[in-house]
Amino acid sequence: MRPVVHLDNVTKRYPNVTALENVSLEIPPGVVCALLGANGAGKTTAIRILLGLEQVDSGTASVLGIDSSTGGLEIRSRVGYVAERPTLYDWMTVEEIGWFAAGFYPLGYAETYNRYIRRFGLDARKRIRELSKGMRAKVALSLSLAHSPDLLILDEPTSGLDALVRREFLESMVDVAAEGRSVLLSSHQVAEVERVADMVAILLGGKLVCVERLEELKRTTREVVVTLPDATTPPPSMPGQVLAHVPFAHEHVWMVRDLDEARLAEVCRDAGPYTVRSPGLEDILLALLREYRSPAGAARSRLDERVESTPVTPPQ
């Protein structure tokens, strides 16, 4: 099946910084993909490139089979997009902005928009400038959903919103996914991502360090904590792919993929007592961020190895 989002070896440089470096990502239809990473990791740049709002320096980007570098207008009319700080004409009323947007889309847009407005409990006669941040976000979401897009792109949609509005956003996302449509979501709310995402793509400093089904990532990742008897004992080498290694006094914490637990018992016999547990997404992400920011981690440049995006099977 043709991917709904396709980045192939995309590099984007700004005068002072490389925003994206050789990023390759494929999102199959019907998948909720979460884009994770620290501020400035390149998430928004990737989204803007996909929408044709920025041009790549090398590589290709396409959405729904349309080349982003030339077909930005068509892409933007076919996907739903909620920016982190949506710009809305604030002198319009909630209802007027729906009519205004309807002009750009096929018939039926305004009716669907009004249905969302009612569902979100918005007052159609209120002016945009009179709305709270949460209500504005709901208007932006309604505008992006009203043409039933095949792909919904949300760039940190819930940052700064209260718990109830965040929940309503999540429910709308689930609703979109339940209809077999795709969602690309950039977010810092890891707990929310953990609930709704099928796959995660983790960007660190413009590089994609992990593209994987969330369930698979969690199933194959273990956190190992080894307490060394003294400072002179060297830390054991982990039997598995080390994503991150964070020493803390005598205690060493590793995030390891495909850990061989039998061999771990062997290598730890001389090192000291250890524990193994299944980390959550937040633990994995934090370990990757710490590793990336530590000088030792940067020197090892373990994360520089390009991670091939693994094919993700679409849901039934």
Add this chain to the structure above:
Amino acid sequence: MLFHVDTDNGIPIYEQIARQVKFAVANSALQVGEHVPSVREMATRLAVNPNTVARAYRELQAEGVLVPIRGTGLAVTPEAPRICNDDRLELIRQRLRSVLAEARRSELGDDEIRQLFDSELSSLPAITAESAPATSSK
């Protein structure tokens, strides 16, 4: 039926959903022949990915707890109460086992563990005859 999902407890979400359906059957909140909410309804209510709910339902079907009823959804099977009661017992046994392992690691003696257990047990509200679950005698 109140379902709840916790992303921090290390148990996969589909597993949490499956367990809660089983607990609901075990304590008769869900009865034989009753329908579970549709995938979409459950996913929206819990704000989780619909595929996750679908997976939980698939496992429950594989275990014989749910059965598809043509055109209307998934219903609780006649065998489900027995299966779910057994499962609940097993789950509690597992939890007890992990607590006991932790007690042993902190070097508590058997007598101390028994004392703790008895004092906790006696502080629980007593079970009345009617509210006692009908545990299968296996």
